[in-house]
Amino acid sequence: MPTFMLSPDVKVKYELSDEQPEQNFDPDNFRSTKRVRVTLDQSEIQEMYDYRLPQERREILEKLLAKYVGTHKFHNYTKQGKAKDKNMQRFMMDINVLEYKVYDGIEFARVFLRGQSFLYNQIRKMMGGVFLIMHYGLPESFIDNTLKDNDVNVPTAPGEGLMLNRVAYDRYNNNRKKDIPEPVKPWDSKTEELENFRIGLVNYIC
Template sequence: MGTFSSVKGDEKGAKGSKYSHGEKEMEWFNRILKYYFGTHNFHNFTTRTKAEDPAVRRFIISFNANSEDDWGCRGYHEELCSRSTDRKSFAEDVNINVPTTPEVGLYLEECFFTSYNKKRKDSHEELSMKAYEQEPEEFKNRFTAYV
């Protein structure tokens, strides 16, 4: 996910950076994120699709922003993922051209198989990433720490 910043004039933020945000801005931002909960049609962010196409519907299970540091961690839990759709639908406050594929990459931190496991619990073994928890954490610490 992308990040946001809210600063008035030359005012310094909570951590001293001119791009920091305060508690008031975090509350405001989290109120906005609540509008994304549930099922929504994102046809205007999905290339070469029509508004009636069921493939453009997304079910957002959770979406939050925290204030652990100046840039904060933005996370959401979605039933189905689509890199370009997600990036555009959550980042387009101002009408700007957003590339179909993020030029700096997109890091998918965790996969959930909740729906799959519920539908196939009687016929298939549970699908999980638990056996691979360490590798993504090492990758994240090694390659995304400087971003």
């Protein structure tokens, strides 16, 4: 994700969308689902692109991402999820920021997530929750509340840059029968090709 999305300092002007002129947008109200049009002049756009996430905010990002690790109810992180639905429970094994890198003048944070399985739009909404806290200043407890039996509208972050890195069969391989001598490693021979594709995808977005 571009790190300027995590900055509280970038000035953004909001105007009502022509599609919903009768509705007001409240950036402090995380239940808002209003669509808005963002207008920036050239100097503000350049200021946004020049932003670099400082170390103290990198630590906040990692702290927020860590809240998702473990087994939680992710009903607020998918379409029409219900807290009582056991199918909404997911196990996130690991979430890390692998690197911060500048592409075409814009700094990106490369976030790696590993889970047993994912719900529809789950990852994008997880990033949306982090965005609300770091950009709009919602309390860190916001994420904790979304993982409880509450109905909370979590925004969906843009999908550009999100990609499936690999499919792991660790559980199957560790418990495979004796008549299956070789573990399943579908993409091991394609590591270089996958990395080239990832870099090309980022360059295309930029």
